[in-house]
Amino acid sequence: MRNPGSDRPFVIGLALLGGLYVVLIVALVVADAAYLKPSVAWQTLSSPEIRYAVKLSLIATTASAILSLIVAVPLGYLMSRYEFRGKRLLDAVIDVPIVLPPIVVGMSLLILFRWSSDIPYSKASVVIAQFAVAGAFAVRTMRVTFDQLGPRSEQVAMTLGCTRAQAFGRVVLPEARHGMIAAFTLAWARSLGEFGPVLVFSGATRMRTEVLSTSVYLEYSIGRLEGAVAISLLMVAVSIAVLIVLRLYGTGPIPGRTAR
């Protein structure tokens, strides 16, 4: 018997439209996996150059994510809690790395650090290039976190004897832990996939500044498409693992949200 009030056709319509995008993403990964021969994948991923790139990628992305969180927590808090002259301009400035073409970020970093002969094309430059973009995503995440938490808990903490700094340390930061994990994870994932600024500012020197995103480029540029695909799939696996962590810990409910 047909239920005249059923939402089913509507929901199916939404699922079909939205599902097209999901199918595209899954198809991309499946096509990569189907293209790859296991023996080539093993050969590529076990080569010293790629193992070096994996190691440098993990170290650099972790350093970049830590740096991103270090600036995102204070900046997100200030932007969320305080009104000040130039706030809208600052808001726009923070978004610049998100909207700029990646190659422009890399080129600008080269110009900024032209005084130094040590930083460009060094391992440190990889971290700087990743941080320059990933930091903006972390700041956005922390600002939303503090907006959602609302100021009430820290205000109560202040009436109970805390200074604002103590209230921040004892109440706000523990309550913002889900957002901090989300910001860290997002910055980490973003850093892992960063290519343009790293290529321009750090180069893609094997066994020196090569990270996974540049490995894909190097393999591709010398015609080793299967090697590039193997590294891509490794990055997909790492990204999925990180996104699972993000979903498990980063998007939990944010208690203490206040409505005034």
Added chain:
Amino acid sequence: MIALEGVTVRAGAFQLEGVSFEVAAGAYAVLMGKTGMGKTTLLEAICGLRPLDAGRIRVGGRDVTDLRPGDRGISYVPQDRALFSAMTVRENLAFAPSVHGWDPRATSERVEELAALLGLEALLDRRPAGLSGGEAQRVALGRALAARPDTLLLDEPLTALDDETREGMFALLQSVRKAAPVTVVHVTHSREEARRLADKVYILREGAVREALPEDIKEHRR
């Protein structure tokens, strides 16, 4: 004792102008007013969360107008309770004593004392997220009383509670009064709360506070 002398507070387009009233030490004052009259704004000003544009606030004869919130001896229970979600009930209750540097043993004894007074013994290791409205209100009350403040500000503490829980909270607030020598300013729009709890009732209307007349708190018959 808490005294407001000509307190003026602006909050956007909204303004409280020259508010003056006094609550004797240990008394229970109820401040009534309709929604949007500035009751919460006034409480925030009293506890130092909102700056005054004019006037003075005294607690126990001491001028606290320029003191930071934590130095005023005033505890505040906001309408949404704002329990510390990352802490257990025990940690919420122990918060103020630990901030004030009490030794751990005294803090622990105070937590046990409050848990017994407020019926929170079974909840001490729970986190606020799973508590009912009445339980959360009792925890918020305990957290506010923990460091033995001179004055307690309650913002609509019985709103959004079911009838049974509300009845229990009436009894609890009365027993808290007996147990702790604290001056209370309780904000509400409920005549019943004013009648049952207050030593003195004030009305906040159009930016000013006056003492309530008997007809202000008389039960309306429908």
